[in-house]
Amino acid sequence: MARQESRELRRNAAGFLGSLYNSLAGQAPAYSIAGGAALIMGSAYAAAPLAMLLTLLGVLAVVYSIFVLARRYPHAASFYAYVTNTINARTGFVNGIVYTVFYSIVGVGSVAIAFAYLGTEGIYAVTGHVINPLILLPIPIVLALVPAILGIRPSVRTEMTLTSIEIAVLLVFVILSFAANANRLSLIPFTVQGGTFATTPTGVMAALSGGLIFAITYFMGFEVSTQISEEVRDPRKSVPTSTLWATVFMGILYILVTYAILLNIGYTQSAIGNFVSMAEGMGPNPVYTLIGHYLGTPPGLVLFAVSVMISVFGCYLATLNATARMLYGMARDGLLPTWLAETHPRYKSPHKALYMVQPWQY
Secondary structure: OOOHHHHOOOOOOOHHHHHHHHHHHOOOHHHHHHHHHHHHHHHHHHHHHHHHHHHHHHHHHHHHHHHHHHHHHOOOOHHHHHHHOOOOOHHHHHHHHHHHHHHHHHHHHHHHHHHEEEEEHHHHHOOOOOOHHHHHHHHHHOOOOOHHHOOOHHHHHHHHHHHHHHHHHHHHHHHHHHHOOHHHHOOOHHHHHHHHOOOOOOHHHHHHHHHHHHHHHHOOOOHHHHHHHEEEEEEHHHHHHHHHHHHHHHHHHHHHHHHHHHHOOOOOHHHHHHHHHHHHHOOHHHHHHHHHHOOOOHHHHHHHHHHHEEEHHHHHHHHHHHHHHHHHHHHHHOOOHHHHHHHOOOOOOHHHHHHOOOOHHH
């Protein structure tokens, strides 16, 4: 009996709201905007909101398939279980390994690097001083392990606090931008030729396709709540529904923020080109400058810089928990070393799997 208990996650540790915020944290809105706005505009130009809308519609098709599978097969190793139950165990194993190694584990390391990079960018925007990003690299690796070990309940509570802050900052920026530029509201960002400045169908497709490639990265992480299915109350309802609504909310938020940036910089090709050049240059990230303009400098600038860092931290925590549970679920089913399926005797977290996926292992 003791052996069985040491392999059990804590049941009913989170509800719909916890699952929702876990998915929101996985998508990391402030992180996505600060790191990716210029990339989308560099291809789609003023049609960046249209590219984001098209991306949302495409992502929702994928989310719907996850919605259906999550209702039928709640499992800690969700993407292994979905394929195992619909195709066969061998294909499920391969899918689980591919997802874990090439997406989740690499993702954990890349998010830690993003924390260091964007943290350095934020400090530079606020102080004008450049620091070595390696100083910041250990912060998410060390600090995120604490709530992760303590269990999914402390993890989602941390994510709820941090994600609420970053979403609030972005919404305030949107509201103030719309109020200050009400006379500049236009449908240009949602028109194909007017937004992309392209005169041929080929040019339009190239511009929008480039925007779509970067826009889709905004939604990466929407699925992390499927891996906490066994710890959520009423998982067949809470997890698929929260995943769907989190993705819809993020898509709308991304469209609004992207549109708000265009309202401030203008719809012309030269204005957008200058914005992209500033983002690619050695100066402060122009997104920080825009938000600092509305929220105040330095307090608003500091607030956004901090919100970006906590956004990346929340994303790291959500990805870490999801990846550990993928390993845990596959190990519990006998497909990976059994010690990965052991849980903490007090907190019921997959502590050995959590240690395994930390970047210091690599």
